[in-house]
Amino acid sequence: MKKSISYIILSVCGLLMIIPFIWMITTSVKSQLEVNKGNVGFLPIEQYSTYEEDGKIYRITPVKADGDSTYIHIFDENMNRIRSYEKVATSDIVDKKEFKLHFENYKEAFTKVPFKRYFINTLFVSFSVVFGVLITGSLAAYAFATMRFKGRDFIFYLFISMMMVPQPVYLIPSYVLLNHMGWIDTYNALIIPWIANIFTIFLLRQQFKTIPDELFDAARIDGCGRFRTLWTLVLPLSKSVIVTAAIFGFIGSWNSFMWPLVMTDSPAIRVLQVGLSYFSQEASAQTSLLMAASTFSILPLVILFLFAQKQIIASFASSGLKG
Amino acid sequence: MKEKFDFGPYLYILPAAIIIIVFRLIPIILSFIVSFYDWTITGPGKFIGLENYITMFHDGEFWQSMLNTFYLVIFVVPVSLALSLIFANFLNGIEKLKSLFRSIYFIPTVTSMVAISIVWKIIFNQQTGLVNFFLTKIGFDPMGWLAESRGVTDIFLSSLGMNFSGFVQTLSGGIGMNYNTLYLLLGGPSLALFCIIIVTIWKGLGYNTIIYLAGLQNIPKVYYEAADIDGAGKIRQFFKITWQMISPTTFYVLMMTTIVTFQVFSQIYLMTGPPVGGPLGTTKVIVYFLFDKGFGESNNLSYASAIALVLFGIILTLTLFQKRLEKKVHY
Numbered sequence: 306m307k308k309s310i311s312y313i314i315l316s317v318c319g320l321l322m323i324i325p326f327i328w329m330i331t332t333s334v335k336s337q338l339e340v341n342k343g344n345v346g347f348l349p350i351e352q353y354s355t356y357e358e359d360g361k362i363y364r365i366t367p368v369k370a371d372g373d374s375t376y377i378h379i380f381d382e383n384m385n386r387i388r389s390y391e392k393v394a395t396s397d398i399v400d401k402k403e404f405k406l407h408f409e410n411y412k413e414a415f416t417k418v419p420f421k422r423y424f425i426n427t428l429f430v431s432f433s434v435v436f437g438v439l440i441t442g443s444l445a446a447y448a449f450a451t452m453r454f455k456g457r458d459f460i461f462y463l464f465i466s467m468m469m470v471p472q473p474v475y476l477i478p479s480y481v482l483l484n485h486m487g488w489i490d491t492y493n494a495l496i497i498p499w500i501a502n503i504f505t506i507f508l509l510r511q512q513f514k515t516i517p518d519e520l521f522d523a524a525r526i527d528g529c530g531r532f533r534t535l536w537t538l539v540l541p542l543s544k545s546v547i548v549t550a551a552i553f554g555f556i557g558s559w560n561s562f563m564w565p566l567v568m569t570d571s572p573a574i575r576v577l578q579v580g581l582s583y584f585s586q587e588a589s590a591q592t593s594l595l596m597a598a599s600t601f602s603i604l605p606l607v608i609l610f611l612f613a614q615k616q617i618i619a620s621f622a623s624s625g626l627k628g
Numbered sequence: 629m630k631e632k633f634d635f636g637p638y639l640y641i642l643p644a645a646i647i648i649i650v651f652r653l654i655p656i657i658l659s660f661i662v663s664f665y666d667w668t669i670t671g672p673g674k675f676i677g678l679e680n681y682i683t684m685f686h687d688g689e690f691w692q693s694m695l696n697t698f699y700l701v702i703f704v705v706p707v708s709l710a711l712s713l714i715f716a717n718f719l720n721g722i723e724k725l726k727s728l729f730r731s732i733y734f735i736p737t738v739t740s741m742v743a744i745s746i747v748w749k750i751i752f753n754q755q756t757g758l759v760n761f762f763l764t765k766i767g768f769d770p771m772g773w774l775a776e777s778r779g780v781t782d783i784f785l786s787s788l789g790m791n792f793s794g795f796v797q798t799l800s801g802g803i804g805m806n807y808n809t810l811y812l813l814l815g816g817p818s819l820a821l822f823c824i825i826i827v828t829i830w831k832g833l834g835y836n837t838i839i840y841l842a843g844l845q846n847i848p849k850v851y852y853e854a855a856d857i858d859g860a861g862k863i864r865q866f867f868k869i870t871w872q873m874i875s876p877t878t879f880y881v882l883m884m885t886t887i888v889t890f891q892v893f894s895q896i897y898l899m900t901g902p903p904v905g906g907p908l909g910t911t912k913v914i915v916y917f918l919f920d921k922g923f924g925e926s927n928n929l930s931y932a933s934a935i936a937l938v939l940f941g942i943i944l945t946l947t948l949f950q951k952r953l954e955k956k957v958h959y
Contacts, residue, residue: 311718312725318715319732322830326735328758329747345761441644448640460641467652469947471891473915474940477922477933478658479651481667501647531636560740562894567923578742582898585746592750599743610738614731617738621835622842 333596334406338384340592351403356393367398407593414597417588419572423580430495430576431558437500438554439547445501446509447535451521461510468503472563480567494568495576499558504624505550512546513539549620552613559606577602659933667930680934690935692812692909693917699817700913701889703825704832708885709878711829712836717870719837720844730841734834741831745898748827749774752899773823774899777907779815780822818910820900827895832888836881843877844870879954886950887943891915914939 328347332340335349344352356365356377365377368390375395379388415421448454449461479498480489488494516539524534540547562578569575575583581602588594610617663680666673684690715733719726736744751758752773760770776783782792796814800807817825847870855865893915897904905912905920912920914935922932 308722311721315715315718315722315729319729322733322736322833324758325744325747325751325830328751332750340756343756343761345756345758441647445641445644448637452637452640454634454637457637460645463653464644464648467648467656469944470652470656470940471887471943473891473893473918474659474936475652475655477918477929477936478655478662480922481658481662481929482651482655484669498647498651501644501651503648503652506644531640556738560742562740562742563919566897567919578740581740581742581746585742585749585898592753592756595746595750599746603739603743606738606740607735610731610735614727614734618730618734618838621734621737622838624839 329596329599332593333410333600334408335410335593336405336407337591337593349404349406351405353401353403355399355401356397357399365398370395410593410597411601414584414588414594415601417594418580418584420577420580420584420598420601422572423575423577426492426574427559427577430492431555433492433496434499434558435551435554437496438502438505439551441501442505442509442550443535443540443543443547445506446513447531447539449506450510450513451539452531464503464506468507476563476567483568489568490570490574492574495565495574502550502554505554508546508550509543512543516542545616548616549623552609552617552620553624555609556606556617659937662930663934663937665930667933669927669929676930680931681938683931684934684938689909689912690917693905693912693914695812696817696821696910696912697890697892697914699821700825700828700892701886703817703822704828704889705882705885707825708829708832708836709881712833712840712881713874713878715833715837716840716844717866719841730838733837736831737834737838741894742898744831745827745895748823748895749899752823772819774820775907776819777910779811779818779910781814781816782811783819812910818907820907821911824892824895824899824911827899828889828892831895832885836885839881840874840877843874847873876954879950883947883950886946890939890943893919 331347331349332345335344336351339349339351342352344350354365354367354377355362356379357363364380364382364384366380368376368378370376371392373395374392375398376390376392377398378386379391381387449457483489483494483498488497520538520542521534524538529537560578561576562582565576565579566582569579572580581598584598585595588598662672664675664677666676666679719729722729750756754760754770754772754775757773759773764770778786785792792815793811796811797807799805799814800810803810851869851873852865855869860868892913896911896913896916897919900906900911905916918932918935918939921935922929
């Protein structure tokens with residue numbers, strides 16, 4: 306009894322959580338004509354009137370009724386109006402309902418602006434960032450976790466304190482700096498400032514510290530140098546945390562918007578989120594195209610999420626347990 | 629013999645340190661410097677001291693952005709906290725389909741704010757939106773949503789037949805305060821900002837739920853078993869055990885949600901306007917305000933820097949305050 310109440314509430318709220326996605330997908334396969342007519346429910350059903358003449362069925366729109374007859378506009382198969390204000394008998398007009406999916410919206414949205422380019426740019430930037438973050442992160446975390454050196458704790462806590470600074474605070478001076486370096490509107494501006502991540506260093510350091518000293522001693526006796534110990538002992542033992550860090554890095558980089566919006570301008574290096582944002586201004590009236598573009602731009606992460614949901618949710622959950 | 633100085637460890641932290649120093653530490657220091665100069669896109673101008681901060685203090689647009697941001701935080705944080713704790717409790721109580729529900733709640737967290745802002749903007753659209761479609765289906769009048777600048781208090785009281793703007797008019801005359809200012813304060817967030825509030829809650833709910841769920845799973849079962857034996861009801865158990873034991877998680881969620889909500893930008897940029905921040909500036913938040921000052925027409929990077937530092941000051945103060953409070957409450 307108690308359980309069923311939980312299930313009912315969770316289902317209703319769960320539905321509310323995903324309704325925007327469902328509606329996004331159903332609207333993305335509708336014709337814009339239907340949407341503009343106010344037919345904005347969930348089912349991609351098209352309602353239209355037809356009129357048969359000389360054995361051919363034409364789509365029409367009724368304009369005005371006049372007794373038993375109706376004035377209509379007649380369209381050809383490409384929905385171009387071929388005749389206007391024709392007077393026909395009302396009984397000859399047939400109302401039709403049709404279930405139709407307009408997958409061509411996806412193609413149209415994808416080619417209307419160079420989304421392919423944006424996807425490639427985003428993939429390139431995201432993979433570079435993840436790669437860089439893992440390298441700089443594991444090197445630094447290794448030193449912080451296993452080595453003794455002067456200033457270690459000071460440097461570590463200096464880094465940690467900078468993690469607290471929100472992005473809008475360093476956005477403006479970063480722009481000034483990158484502008485001075487001539488990096489504005491280059492891949493460098495999108496990648497280099499992000500290839501070290503304080504949170505990743507923190508995450509990996511916590512993991513490296515859990516590796517027992519005996520293993521390090523054994524490695525030293527075997528004649529392993531520092532770097533080989535990192536490569537052959539520490540990293541293989543930390544696979545799941547490395548995956549966690551990679552996932553965080555990838556999602557963050559893929560979804561980042563404000564930084565690339567400010568730091569880049571030319572379409573050649575534009576990333577997906579910025580491209581989508583410009584597209585939403587250009588095509589603001591074309592609801593179904595916007596929905597199609599939204600759908601394919603979130604698809605890669607949703608697929609990643611569906612494949613690795615346990616790991617991703619566990620990663621995010623662990624981010625809250627640091628206390 | 630003296631031991632040779634070991635450079636090794638420094639080499640390991642060097643790559644990360646270079647990036648963090650050049651692209652975090654230096655910009656943070658630079659932002660203070662920039663805020664004291666008349667700095668535009670062409671480079672530094674003359675030293676103007678605190679002038680940017682003084683301008684800010686007298687800038688009505690700044691105060692409206694602040695007020696909007698506070699409205700956002702005040703509505704988003706408690707509602708998100710309460711809902712996510714409720715969801716987490718329900719999720720914690722079930723076995724079957726648990727991971728399915730968890731995933732459904734979590735999807736908004738991994739999707740980009742840009743894409744879902746576009747979707748929500750159309751959902752709230754006056755003519756072709758889903759919300760008005762449902763409203764008219766069940767017999768209500770369609771509303772302006774993102775185009776509506778009236779405050780939610782105004783809309784609510786007016787629907788009950790009260791003349792809210794007349795009341796504010798009288799009151800502003802009585803206490804000698806500007807009508808518009810008083811309206812913004814008493815009218816609450818505009819309906820447009822209210823839509824942003826809903827989207828922001830929706831977006832963050834999954835993350836908070838997951839964090840709470842992890843916290844709930846850490847509470848030892850024996851407490852509840854003991855409470856069962858003592859005959860304590862479920863509600864009593866929630867307040868006497870769960871709420872107490874979960875308080876570190878609550879502080880974390882509170883802090884993170886507050887910090888994130890202060891920095892809301894994408895949904896404003898994509899869902900409101902044109903012009904962004906509309907209608908009548910009722911959805912202009914502090915981060916959009918500084919973005920607009922820095923990279924909009926005026927291109928006043930130094931003013932934008934000063935605004936960013938004020939934002940930083942507020943976030944830092946709140947963080948330190950919450951940390952202190954946390955120390956007092958902790959067991």
